[in-house]
Amino acid sequence: MTDSSAHSEIKEKSLRELIEQYARYWYWFILGVIVALVCAFIYLRYTTPSYQSNATVIVKDDKSGGGPAELAAFAELGGFFSKYNNSKIENELAIFNSKRIISEVVKELDLNITYQNIGTIKATELYEYIPFKVQYLSFTDSTRTNPVPALLFEVLSTTEFKVETVEGSNAQTHTFGERVALPFGDITVIPILEYKEKFDSFIGKTVSVQYKPIENVALAYQRRIAVKNDIKNSNVVNISMQSPVRGKAEDFINELIFQYNKDAIQDRGQVAQKTSNFIDSRLEIITRELDSVERNKEQFKSSNRLTNIETEAQLILENASEFNKRQSGVGTQLELANTMIDYMEKSSSNDLLPANIGLDGQEIGEAVNNYNQLILQRNKLLKNSTTKNPVVVNVNNQIEQIRSSILSSLKNTSNGLKISMRDLNFQEAALNSKIAQVPTKEKLYRGIERQQSIKEQLYLFLLQQREEASISLAVTAPKAKIVDSAYSSREPVSPNKPLIYLGALLAGLLLPFTVLYTSFLLNSKVSNRRDVERAISGVMMIGEVPKLKKSDEELIQHNDRSILAESFRILRTNLQYLFVSKQKDTEEAKTIFVTSTIKGEGKTFVAFNLALTLALTGKKVVLVGADIRNPQLHRYLPEADRKNKGLTEYIIEPSLTTQQLASQSEYNPNLNIVLSGIIPPNPAELLMQKRTGEFFAELEQSYDYVIVDTAPSMLVTDTILINKFADLTLYVVRAGYTDKRLLDFPKDAMDEGRLSNLAIVLNNVSMSNFGYGNKYGYTYTNEKKSFIQRLFKR
Numbered sequence: 001m002t003d004s005s006a007h008s009e010i011k012e013k014s015l016r017e018l019i020e021q022y023a024r025y026w027y028w029f030i031l032g033v034i035v036a037l038v039c040a041f042i043y044l045r046y047t048t049p050s051y052q053s054n055a056t057v058i059v060k061d062d063k064s065g066g067g068p069a070e071l072a073a074f075a076e077l078g079g080f081f082s083k084y085n086n087s088k089i090e091n092e093l094a095i096f097n098s099k100r101i102i103s104e105v106v107k108e109l110d111l112n113i114t115y116q117n118i119g120t121i122k123a124t125e126l127y128e129y130i131p132f133k134v135q136y137l138s139f140t141d142s143t144r145t146n147p148v149p150a151l152l153f154e155v156l157s158t159t160e161f162k163v164e165t166v167e168g169s170n171a172q173t174h175t176f177g178e179r180v181a182l183p184f185g186d187i188t189v190i191p192i193l194e195y196k197e198k199f200d201s202f203i204g205k206t207v208s209v210q211y212k213p214i215e216n217v218a219l220a221y222q223r224r225i226a227v228k229n230d231i232k233n234s235n236v237v238n239i240s241m242q243s244p245v246r247g248k249a250e251d252f253i254n255e256l257i258f259q260y261n262k263d264a265i266q267d268r269g270q271v272a273q274k275t276s277n278f279i280d281s282r283l284e285i286i287t288r289e290l291d292s293v294e295r296n297k298e299q300f301k302s303s304n305r306l307t308n309i310e311t312e313a314q315l316i317l318e319n320a321s322e323f324n325k326r327q328s329g330v331g332t333q334l335e336l337a338n339t340m341i342d343y344m345e346k347s348s349s350n351d352l353l354p355a356n357i358g359l360d361g362q363e364i365g366e367a368v369n370n371y372n373q374l375i376l377q378r379n380k381l382l383k384n385s386t387t388k389n390p391v392v393v394n395v396n397n398q399i400e401q402i403r404s405s406i407l408s409s410l411k412n413t414s415n416g417l418k419i420s421m422r423d424l425n426f427q428e429a430a431l432n433s434k435i436a437q438v439p440t441k442e443k444l445y446r447g448i449e450r451q452q453s454i455k456e457q458l459y460l461f462l463l464q465q466r467e468e469a470s471i472s473l474a475v476t477a478p479k480a481k482i483v484d485s486a487y488s489s490r491e492p493v494s495p496n497k498p499l500i501y502l503g504a505l506l507a508g509l510l511l512p513f514t515v516l517y518t519s520f521l522l523n524s525k526v527s528n529r530r531d532v533e534r535a536i537s538g539v540m541m542i543g544e545v546p547k548l549k550k551s552d553e554e555l556i557q558h559n560d561r562s563i564l565a566e567s568f569r570i571l572r573t574n575l576q577y578l579f580v581s582k583q584k585d586t587e588e589a590k591t592i593f594v595t596s597t598i599k600g601e602g603k604t605f606v607a608f609n610l611a612l613t614l615a616l617t618g619k620k621v622v623l624v625g626a627d628i629r630n631p632q633l634h635r636y637l638p639e640a641d642r643k644n645k646g647l648t649e650y651i652i653e654p655s656l657t658t659q660q661l662a663s664q665s666e667y668n669p670n671l672n673i674v675l676s677g678i679i680p681p682n683p684a685e686l687l688m689q690k691r692t693g694e695f696f697a698e699l700e701q702s703y704d705y706v707i708v709d710t711a712p713s714m715l716v717t718d719t720i721l722i723n724k725f726a727d728l729t730l731y732v733v734r735a736g737y738t739d740k741r742l743l744d745f746p747k748d749a750m751d752e753g754r755l756s757n758l759a760i761v762l763n764n765v766s767m768s769n770f771g772y773g774n775k776y777g778y779t780y781t782n783e784k785k786s787f788i789q790r791l792f793k794r
Contacts, residue, residue, distance in 0.1 A: 036508030049492030646677025
């Protein structure tokens with residue numbers, strides 16, 4: 001096998017091990033998914049669904065109101081006209097979403113008072129039918145700083161109810177229609193008895209009523225409502241919002257459109273009223289001037305005793321009739337232009353201009369209408385913003401441009417009319433030369449009549465304009481044409497059931513995975529043989545001892561078929577093959593040391609059960625307690641034998657023999673036990689004595705197997721000192737107890753020669769962590785387990 005293929009195999013095994021590491025806890029993943037899906041179901045069951053409500057309107061241009069409708073035709077050309085159209089629709093969207101308009105909607109529909117039916121688990125908002133209506137008559141000063149508490153009503157009958165606050169004030173019984181005094185103010189409750197059956201269904205139930213300030217509710221709706229112009233260069237506006245009560249959302253949107261139209265009608269009325277006021281003021285002036293001209297005419301004819309002067313110059317006047325008409329028309333236009341110029345110079349940039357005053361040419365009239373429309377838009381924006389708002393600044397710039405353009409056009413028109421009048425005057429002089437014979441009185445009289453004619457035409461024209469302004473004031477056509485009234489979706493848009501269930505499924509898988517991953521990440525203990533093999537790659541593992549329950553026997557019994565007994569039988573077989581591979585004479589005694597890294601890893605437990613397992617084969621086995629610092633072997637002897645002499649006495653007293661030290665085990669007649677003896681003050685120096693070697697040599701002559709329970713190798717030096725007497729050293733590692741970092745010690749000890757002939761025994765292994773199929777072989781017994789026990793046996 002090449003290096004690349006070997007590397008691939010190792011990688012493949014690592015991935016498989018990783019999957020198996022989590023797969024053995026499959027039941028936690030299933031349980032997590034089930035719990036998550038149940039939680040998702042409960043969440044969806046008791047979460048109030050939200051529905052989407054929409055309405056579509058078209059914001060009309062200002063053609064019907066005398067505004068700049070003609071500019072819409074140039075919107076596609078871009079430039080100023082496109083920006084103007086976009087700015088205009090953005091202004092209308094701002095008005096739709098303004099707090100002022102929304103506050104009117106909230107006030108009109110009483111949306112600041114909510115009613116909820118208190119259920120066992122959750123409260124449901126009431127809107128389509130409310131059993132009673134609460135009217136808040138007055139509030140105390142405390143409500144300025146503290147919110148009005150919610151009220152809990154219990155309908156007792158068609159005439160009585162019980163009320164208390166959520167703070168737990170004493171419940172009181174009152175009559176419908178009665179003025180009720182509460183800590184925050186006075187209320188009255190009016191029953192709604194049009195639907196008697198529905199009202200009766202609320203008897204005995206609790207209804208919560210919450211009052212909130214209109215401004216707070218308006219701000220909340222302002223955040224929820226969405227007003228958009230989805231189609232570019234169009235006046236189509238889509239209004240939408242989400243609400244758990246479909247009828248409430250539909251009524252809100254429809255009322256919002258109504259309030260918008262009402263506000264637009266009021267704006268148009270302001271322009272018409274301003275124009276009407278201007279015409280009335282001009283009519284007063286023209287009336288006085290017309291009266292003055294008529295009195296001058298009367299006085300002139302009376303003082304000069306004139307009756308029908310026109311007859312004398314009939315022919316000349318007939319020729320000059322067309323000239324007089326032209327002169328009269330020019331005079332009228334000049335008077336109107338000068339009047340408009342005078343009004344604009346005296347008025348401020350915040351005042352509206354009179355529209356349709358009769359000047360010839362559409363340019364000035366269209367510009368005046370554009371100017372008035374921008375004034376109204378600017379005033380609306382100032383209600384909800386400041387003068388520094390970019391939109392307001394943009395509108396002000398447009399106003400100044402149009403105002404300058406209008407004033408310049410009026411002045412140009414006035415100058416042109418003056419030139420025309422001057423030309424007419426020159427022509428008049430030429431005509432007067434032809435009627436030199438006409439008396440001076442006739443010329444004066446004709447001037448008076450001309451002034452009278454001009455004033456009369458202007459007076460009649462202003463009367464006509466006043467009637468048109470009155471008609472415009474009376475017109476109430478809505479500005480927003482409804483394309484689709486408010487409608488709601490049939491299915492809720494929130495919560496999203498598929499998304500919630502998918503999220504629950506992922507959470508159900510992720511939570512156990514996270515817990516397991518964190519547990520594995522923080523777990524520094526040895527779990528299975530692979531952990532040992534990765535840390536100590538050159539040492540053979542010859543046995544795995546299963547983890548015992550509290551009810552399991554710690555020692556192997558005669559004819560024992562338990563998992564513990566099977567594991568030690570496998571260990572015994574592996575030892576025999578190991579000795580054969582080392583060419584050890586089967587008739588010679590074998591000395592096996594059992595040690596560990598630290599205390600508590602089960603070396604005494606392994607040593608005693610190994611000795612029992614070897615003794616079951618009929619071999620003579622002796623178990624020696626060589627842990628002279630912390631002896632544990634005495635617990636396996638009867639009380640009477642626990643005070644026998646041991647290894648330390650043998651080393652100290654030359655007269656002692658191993659036969660005098662050995663005690664027969666009550667568990668097996670082929671097993672003898674030699675205790676460690678008294679605890680000496682110098683254990684290391686004592687084990688270095690020559691008698692120690694004689695002790696092991698004497699035992700090898702009397703027994704087939706010498707099993708030595710030694711001290712932990714890392715904590716003390718005792719085991720290393722006597723390791724030279726061992727044919728094989730079993731190094732015990734305890735799963736779930738031994739830290740992985742401690743595995744560096746036996747590896748270093750073996751590399752440095754301090755420990756020789758090392759083999760690993762993994763103790764306390766859970767069934768799920770057995771390697772190489774041991775977990776299948778060990779369960780091949782006559783032990784019967786239920787399906788649940790087999791399912792969760794981990």
